Amino acid sequence: MNFSEFRSRDGVALAALLAQKEVSPVELMQIAIEAAERFNAHTNMISYTDFDGALDRARQHQVVAGKFSGLPFLLKDSGLASTDLPTSIGSSLFERTTAQSDSTLAMRFRDAGFISFARSTVPEMCMAPTTEARRNGGPTRNPFDPSRSSGGSSGGAAVAVACGVVPVAHGSDGGGSIRIPASCCGIFGLKPTRGRVPMGPFRGEGWGGLACDGVLTRTVRDTARALDLIAGIEPGAPYAAPPGDHFEAALDRPFERPLRIAVWQDPWGLAVDQACLEAVRQTAQLCEALGHEVVQIEASDFDYAAFINAIVTVMAANITLSARTKLAAERRDPTEAELEPAILNGFQIGARLSAPDYAAAINKLHATGRMMARMMDGYDLLLTPTLASLPVKLGTIPTSEPDFRAFRHKAGELTPFLAVVNASGQPAASLPLWREQGLPVGVQLIGQFGREDLVLRLASELEKSELWQAARQWPSVNSDG
Structure with missing residues (x-):
């Protein structure tokens, strides 16, 4: 098998070839490693590698x-504890942090059969909607x-999946x-329901319940199978999603009735590019052509700026906790050499927070969840743009910004349809259904x-459309196989 043949198949198809012994794990690993080295030279998508260890495994x-x-498989350099690879969380402060257990x-x-061979890059402490960490030596x-x-x-x-280095990545x-990166890179990305995918045993929640783990893929069925394999209640966890499994088996099951789909495009007066609105319009028309009911709705009254301030509080508190835990033995604060300006300012904000500040922020996140529930009352799904603009130019939302609060408000202008869903804990996915000026434009299903x-069943239905197929492209950079 060559690289072109490898990346023309999704994970489910490759797994079938492996089970039939038509290819071997070593053969696929060699192809993936060679592709990772080639594409990384142009994109800077890899953080840590263990090629020899992966080949042995x-x-x-x-x-x-x-x-x-x-x-x-690629693990994100997010701090997820794995004995296979160290992590930096995109920061010099946490360089080569290792885990004693998984x-x-x-x-x-690992039980799902994935063999991790590298970590994928992240912004410092995963705090930005664009991956430009100083620690990574470039964007x-x-x-x-x-x-x-x-x-x-x-x-x-997302870059690795879009280039075909791997079909599935953490x-x-x-x-x-x-x-965000699913939209920017033209692939499929599902944020699961809070509590669906385990976060333990070393922590109970991430960012006050905002954060969760999942995968990025090129096909809907790859995500559905991955969710079947990694989801499930973790004993002792503070959250649990309602029972749900057999996601892959359900993909081709006909809908018992037409879905009621609400379309939301005006995020409290914030600007949204016409390309993003056109992607939603085309998708809404496709949903209607498939027999579903589509209804335009307006957002509930909501103080979006106050919501972003609550996120700033929660993120800052977590920066301070992580940095102080790392430096506990040295009894000092992080330096400018160890944290980028925006993140260092986030540490300083967190150090000044009071318990009532944090409690009020959590209450705001919970209120946001109730607002989203009201918006979706009577609807099966909510259709929105994924982002408010095309993929931004590098340097648009820099961590060199010395004001963490201003930095996060700028990020919030790009993502008004996204973080509210983290606060509510709902599942949501970005679907690659449009292109503008050669750039991917995602639409979101909540x-x-x-x-x-x-979400997965409608995404699978849309995946068969000409709209999706026309938007599916391979990057041209050094991609010959």
């Missing part, structure tokens, strides 16, 4: 049918336009960090809490 791997058994999710990825570039962002914080993962989402099945 591939040689020893026993293929099991029905999983992703023997498939090359997180529950890392074990589930992670969009594979369709190197002057633009790949998105963040799962930027490296991602996480605390304010859009799966959906489901009711616990209803990934409807």
Whole structure:
């Protein structure tokens, strides 16, 4: 098998070839490693590697049918504890942090059959919607336009999937960090329901319940199978999603009735590019052509600026906790050499917070969840733009910004449809359904809490459309196989 043949197949198809012994885990790993080295030179998507160790694990791997058994895989450099690879969380402060034992999710990825061979790049402490960490030695570039962002914080993962280095990669989402890069890179990215995918055993929640883990893929069925394999209640966890499994098996099941789909395009007066609105319009028309009911709605009254301030509080508190834990033995604060200006200012904000400040921020996030529930009352799904603009130019939202609050408000202008869903805990996915000026433009489907099945089933229906197929492209940069 050559690279072109490898990337023409999704994870499910490659897993079938592995189960039939038509290819071996070692053969696929060699292809993935070679592709990673080639594309990384142009995009800077890889943080840490363990090519030799991965090849050894591939040689020893026993293929099991029905999983992703023997498939090359990337872990996000997000701090997810894995004994396979160190992590930096995109920061010099946390350089080469190692784990003595695996997180529950890392074990589930391994049990699913994935073989991790590298970490994908992230912005510092996963705090930005674009992947431009100083620690990475330069930005992670969009594979369709190197002057633009790949998105963040799962930027490296999205680039790898978009280029065909791997069909499935780990991602996480605390304010859009799966959906932003999925939109920027023209792939599929699902943020699961809060509590669907385990976060333990070393922590109970991320960012006050905003954050969750998942995957980025090129096909809907790859995400559905991955969710089947990694989802499930973790004993002792503070959150649990409603029961839900067999997501892959449900993809082709006909809908019992037409879905009621609400379309929301005006995020409290913030500007949205015409290309993003056109992507939603085309998708809404397609949904109607498929027999579903589509209704235009207006957003509920909501103080979006106050919501972003609440996120600033929660993120700043977590920066301070993480940095102080790392430096506890030295009894000092981080330096300018260890944290970028925006993140260092976030540390300083966090150090000044009071307990009432944090409690009020959590209350605001919970109120946001109730607002989203009211918006979706009576509807199966909510259709929105993923982002408010095309992939931004590199340097547009820089962590060199010395004011963390201003930095996060600028990020919020790009992502008004995203972080509200993290606050509510609902499932949501970015679908690659449009192109403008050669750049991917995603649309977002938001489901009711616990209803990934409807998001995935409608996404699978849309995936068969000419609209989706026309938007699906491979990057041209050094991509010959």
